[in-house]
Amino acid sequence: MVARVAQYTLDVEDVDRMAAFWSAALGYRVDQGGDGSAKLWPPAGTEGPTVWLQGSGTPKRGKNRLHLDLVGDGDPGAEVARLVALGARRADVGQTGDERFVVLADPEDNEFCVLDHPPS
Secondary structure (H helix, E strand, O other): OOOOOOEEEEEEOOHHHHHHHHHHHHOOEEEEOOOOEEEEEOOOOOOOOEEEEEEOOOOOOOOOOOOEEEOOOOOHHHHHHHHHHHOOEEOOOOOOOOOOEEEEEOOOOOEEEEEOOOOO
């Protein structure tokens, strides 16, 4: 028996703001929880983990110990530009400049990467 990733949970300060960003970034559907949380679902007919945005009421502290690696279905530079237009920003976590990915941070400074190509 093995485990598989079923859901990515992220503690957030502003659930509405982060649901808007991540749903637009991933193309996911949002279900607002009555408990101050939100669950994001992949588009119908696709597979992928759900995303649970759990309201913490506190800002993020320090570098993420776990992060998402995203890959677009087209030009990686265009995908980075699209995510920045949605509210992401470039982040420096010690890159050398030779990486085949770009590090971004969401509106609450949670780091994630945009890969040049799908992992192999």
